[in-house]
Amino acid sequence: LFLATKIMFVILLLLQIATLEAFTFTSPLSSIYKTPLIATSLNERNDNDNDNERIPQPWTNEGGRVFVRVERTFPNISTPTEALEGWMEHHWNRGGGLPIGVVIQPTDTTQNDNVAIRSTRMLYPLFMEEELYSSKLADVTSVSYTVTSAGPTLGDMVPQSHEGDVRFESTGTGKGIHMTWDVSFDTTRLTSFYQAVTEFTIGVAATTVTDALALPRLLTLRGTIPSPTTKLLSPQSVRAEWLAFIWGKGGGLPLPPAVPTGEFLDLSVCLAGVKESVFRFPPFMTETIISTSTLGGDSDSQGDAQGAGAAEDSVDLVFKIEDPGWLSFPFAVHTHLSKVQFSKPKVTSTSTSTSTSTSTPVNNQDNNNSNSSNVDILWKIQIRSFPFMASIVEPLCTAVASTLLRNLAVHIAEPGAVVSLKGTSFNIETSDANTGLLGVVQDAATGMRGVVPKNTWMGGVLEARRRDERTG
Numbered sequence: 001l002f003l004a005t006k007i008m009f010v011i012l013l014l015l016q017i018a019t020l021e022a023f024t025f026t027s028p029l030s031s032i033y034k035t036p037l038i039a040t041s042l043n044e045r046n047d048n049d050n051d052n053e054r055i056p057q058p059w060t061n062e063g064g065r066v067f068v069r070v071e072r073t074f075p076n077i078s079t080p081t082e083a084l085e086g087w088m089e090h091h092w093n094r095g096g097g098l099p100i101g102v103v104i105q106p107t108d109t110t111q112n113d114n115v116a117i118r119s120t121r122m123l124y125p126l127f128m129e130e131e132l133y134s135s136k137l138a139d140v141t142s143v144s145y146t147v148t149s150a151g152p153t154l155g156d157m158v159p160q161s162h163e164g165d166v167r168f169e170s171t172g173t174g175k176g177i178h179m180t181w182d183v184s185f186d187t188t189r190l191t192s193f194y195q196a197v198t199e200f201t202i203g204v205a206a207t208t209v210t211d212a213l214a215l216p217r218l219l220t221l222r223g224t225i226p227s228p229t230t231k232l233l234s235p236q237s238v239r240a241e242w243l244a245f246i247w248g249k250g251g252g253l254p255l256p257p258a259v260p261t262g263e264f265l266d267l268s269v270c271l272a273g274v275k276e277s278v279f280r281f282p283p284f285m286t287e288t289i290i291s292t293s294t295l296g297g298d299s300d301s302q303g304d305a306q307g308a309g310a311a312e313d314s315v316d317l318v319f320k321i322e323d324p325g326w327l328s329f330p331f332a333v334h335t336h337l338s339k340v341q342f343s344k345p346k347v348t349s350t351s352t353s354t355s356t357s358t359s360t361p362v363n364n365q366d367n368n369n370s371n372s373s374n375v376d377i378l379w380k381i382q383i384r385s386f387p388f389m390a391s392i393v394e395p396l397c398t399a400v401a402s403t404l405l406r407n408l409a410v411h412i413a414e415p416g417a418v419v420s421l422k423g424t425s426f427n428i429e430t431s432d433a434n435t436g437l438l439g440v441v442q443d444a445a446t447g448m449r450g451v452v453p454k455n456t457w458m459g460g461v462l463e464a465r466r467r468d469e470r471t472g
Contacts, residue, residue: 064191067184068198070206074213075176080141080168083177087166090212090334092121092132096205099326100124127151142167158186181206212334216382219398223405224345226413227373235315235342238375238412242340243270245411247278252407252456256281262288285328291318314343330396332389341378377405403457410455417454419462
């Protein structure tokens with residue numbers, strides 16, 4: 001078992017090294033994006049990492065002392081406390097971008113009058129246990145941690161010798177916060193190997209915290225839901241449909257159904273049976289609704305007591321990915337926060353946006369008809385991507401959100417619409433219950449085989465093919 005654990009760790013480490021090397025960009029990250037950031041640039045980095053100060057040492061298999069110092073600057077952070085909280089969230093609680101699992105065990109144990117143990121954590125598959133402690137003073141600007149159990153994979157580490165110290169202080173220019181991260185420990189052998197591994201892992205973790213505290217990217221998508229002939233729409237009712245169709249049932253994407261978790265949302269916000277969190281696989285991630293609100297009202301995680309069909313000028317909802325990271329691949333992001341706003345259409349609009357903006361066509365009805373019961377949707381997504389995945393994650397998020405908006409519009413405006421595998425579009429009585437992974441169903445009434453609900457991804461592909469009038 002110990003040998004298998006060591007082999008697994010080495011494979012994961014080599015895989016990450018190969019991935020980072022393969023996706024290292026020669027140009028600045030800002031040039032990859034097609035639109036500007038919220039601010040002028042991404043977080044600046046201080047990439048010293050001992051490159052200028054450390055004198056190269058000959059490789060040795062003997063034991064000795066390992067010492068690594070990594071420094072980073074967070075120009076968008078204003079206080080050391082804020083930087084410390086970011087380090088705690090993105091490194092201590094999540095693993096710092098390394099391919100490891102983290103299990104946190106909070107504790108209130110006090111070492112002495114001035115130092116308190118904040119938490120302990122277990123790292124998998126290393127089976128290594130670390131303990132974090134800090135000053136009990138109110139204004140904490142540094143933390144220390146130590147390895148209490150090296151586990152079977154790091155048996156060469158001398159017990160009780162590990163020391164880790166992370167300090168945060170204001171920069172001399174008064175802009176941003178500077179982080180200094182020191183790690184040292186003794187080994188019985190292979191000092192050079194552990195020196196190199198520690199430099200890599202601490203460097204990756206420090207870079208992860210830097211990226212996670214940078215200014216986020218903002219993606220903006222817009223769409224209009226036309227009112228069907230059988231009923232009038234309100235922003236509140238469209239939000240309820242969004243929660244039931246997209247949040248609860250997956251929005252017609254070719255993925256397994258999500259697993260609902262957490263508490264049920266209040267019936268004033270949505271239809272019955274919708275929960276506040278969903279677990280989606282693949283990718284392996286949990287999404288949670290953190291607030292809902294109406295224009296002019298206070299944000300309320302349980303919504304406003306107006307009823308799901310109430311008419312409001314504007315309502316919204318906000319949700320986030322709870323556990324982004326490697327497991328949520330290909331959505332490899334440090335943070336994700338989305339806000340979806342539902343409102344009555346305006347007659348004139350002169351607003352502009354400097355972020356990525358996509359206007360989503362909704363269906364084949366005449367959208368020039370100024371139906372007062374139509375509802376506009378504004379979907380804003382804030383993400384902080386892994387740098388090597390930045391050029392993939394952004395268009396992927398845009399494509400997924402655009403598809404969901406298109407499917408929602410068809411779901412509301414054209415209930416029961418289907419497309420045959422031959423490209424013919426018509427309406428039948430069908431339901432989500434008899435829809436497979438790709439949306440292929442058989443109508444029980446007509447016995448017709450090979451039809452796909454139009455409000456699915458596959459239905460959109462077939463409908464686009466049917467409308468393609470090109471020859472050849």
